[in-house]
Amino acid sequence: MAEGPAEAKAASPASTGLLRTLDNVVRTHPGWVLALVMIATLMAQAPVLGHYFFGDDFVPLADIASRGTGEYLKDLFLLQDETPNWRFLTGLFYLGAYKAFGLTAMPYLLVAVFVHTGTAALIFHLVRQVTKQVWLAALAAALFGLSPASVPTVGQVTAINNVFGGFLLMLSIVLVYEARDRRARALWAGGAALAFAAAIAANESVAVLAPVPILVALWRFSDDIEATSRGWWGRAAVLSAPFAILGGVALIGFGVCECTSAAQGATFGAGSHLFDNALIYLGRLLYPVGMEPLGDVGAAHLVAGLVAAVLALAAFVRGPAPTRIIVVFLVLALIPYLPLKLWSAPRYVYLASVPFSMLAALVVWEAASLARRLSPLVSTIVVVAVITALGLFVWQTWSQDQDFDELTSVWEEFAGGIEDTYPDLPEGSTVYVRGGSLTGPLLQCVVLPALGEVIWGNTKLFTIASDSEATYGARPGYPVFLADTIDGGFVPATLSISAGEEGVTLLPHVPPDASGNLCRDDVPGFP
Structure with missing residues (x-):
């Protein structure tokens, strides 16, 4: 990373004429550049404001809806809530947002967009302060703010812990x-x-990143005249100590209690999948289009992942110190997600996209500097390539957000339609929906029951495959309801009241206080 004004100016890819004038304006008005980057980021992320809730989003909301505020806060702090991770600050946000806005998703997502934009602004500030170069700072901030690697993290309520943690x-x-x-x-x-403490409280994975601010402190205090004076190590150590303590206590505490998802052997573990996961995540950062399931590295992300790994290694070897810290930042940001064995998700690369944007900007900057020394034509080609890449980023961000919006629309139509079908239900009811697209096995275990609690209170909701030929009934006195999905809507079906006659499958009544895994194997058609 360039470390001084003179060096940065010499490396500037700006040429003559109009570009020189633009370069002078940018250098003398960095606030304008920052404002432009922030506006571009807001515009690129604007489509997420039309999203609805999706899947796991309903789980913490149901946790809030089904209990009192005091009980929720206690369980949230003691890691006894429904979320298998310690995210106290994020849980407080869910609580406040749900109390204020209920199932109106836009305010939740507006906060995510603003926080994401704020992170881009912090990247701009840091890179500019270190390099004294506005162009480089703008490029790093734009690569982060506009990158499709943020999709659908910024646009999914469940993933907002990553957005908070990054900021x-x-x-x-x-x-x-x-x-x-x-x-x-x-x-x-x-x-x-x-x-840093708040970052851990928002996303406990941040505890792994404690070495990053420590390295920044050590480099910062050793990088000027203070390094030649006595006591700079002591000042750096005092500044670093809180991060070592906070990170160490968090990691040891979570490890001892074995109360987070990282303690689940079926989900996390060592093995050859660590390398595959690294390629998938690095590939997604460099080529943020699609994401394979774990263990199935596609050709595009295989190549992109290897290229990203080589560039990161070369940057670490070449230095200087700030660049090496960025590479360490990137590696540590990926570590919490490498042991995953069952699934992958784009949100796992969000935190890593922060250092990656700075690293990518440095690589592009070096290429532009080399091109400028070769010829004006090559320099122009590089500038056009960068502008084109940023334009493609915006297009892909909009396109991928639109794809995710269609997925959230399915949940919006389902939630709104079933509530219109049953606006009022007896306390402690169980509702089954036959047919539709939301009949996946995992949805029955936690997500759909949570949606039922959010809509009606102490009511559980499940779905049944439409190809089931069973005749369903309910026991006398139990509030069990069945609706069929017909032409995109819901039509209440008649359930025979039965004590268990032959040929009639009784739909179980699930107690309203039932929690945990609610998947069932005693209902034909039930996944």
Whole structure:
């Protein structure tokens, strides 16, 4: 990473004429550039504001709807809520948003878009402060803000913990960088520690990244005249200590309690899949189109992943120190997700997209600098290629957000339609829906029952495959209901009241206080 104004200016890919004028404007008005990057990010992410809730989004909302605020907060803090991860700050956001907006998804997503844009602004600030180069800072911020790697993380309520974690971690790094200012060192250092603690409370995986602000502190204090004076190690150690303590306590605590999803042997573990996962995640960062299931690395992401790994290794070897810290940041951001054995999701690369955007910007900057030394034509080609790539990023972000919007629309139509069909239900009812597209096995275990609780309160909801030929009934006195999916709508079906006659399959009544895995194997057609 370029480390001074003179070096950065010499490496600038701006040429003569109009580009020189533009270059001068950019250098003298960095605030305008930052505003432009933020506006572009907001516009690129705007389509997510039309999304509805999707799948797992209903689980924490049902947790809130089915219990009192005090009980929810206690279980949230003690990791006894329905989410198998410690995300206290994110849970507080869910609580406040649900109390204020209910099942109106737009305000939740608006917060995610603003926080994502804020992270892009922090990237701009940090890169500009380190390199004194506005163009490079703008490129890094734009690569993060516009990248399709953020899809659907920014647009899915369940994934907002990653958005919060990325912002708060970047905030802590920026504050550590600024803490060299003697006049307000205690203020910067305290704010950095609080931001890092909040990042862990938003997304416990951030605890693994404690070395990043520590490395920033060590580099920052050793990179100027203070390094030649006595005591800089002590100042750096004092600034670093809170991160070591917070990260260590969090990792040890979660490891001892074995109460997060990382403790589940069926889900996490060592093996050859670690390498495959690394290629999938790195490939998604460099080529953010699609994402394979674990264990099935596609050709595009195989090549992209290998290229990204080679570039990261070369950058680490070449240096300087800030670049090496960025590479460490990238590796640590991926580590929590490499042991996954059952599934992958685009949100797993969101945190890693923060350092990757800075690393990619540095690589592009070096290429542009080399092109400028070769000839004006080559330099122009590189500039056009960068602008084209950013345009493709925006197009892919919009396109992938539109694809996800169609998926959320299925849930919106389902939730709205079944509530219109049964606007009022007896307390403790069980509702079954036959047919439709939401009949997957995993949906029955937690997600659909949670949706039922969000819509009606103490009511569970399930779906049954439409090809089931069974005749369904219900026991006398039990509030069990069945609706058929017909032409995109729902029509209540007549259930025979039966005590178990031959040829009639009784739909079980699920107690309203039932929790955990609610998948059933005693209902024909039930996945």
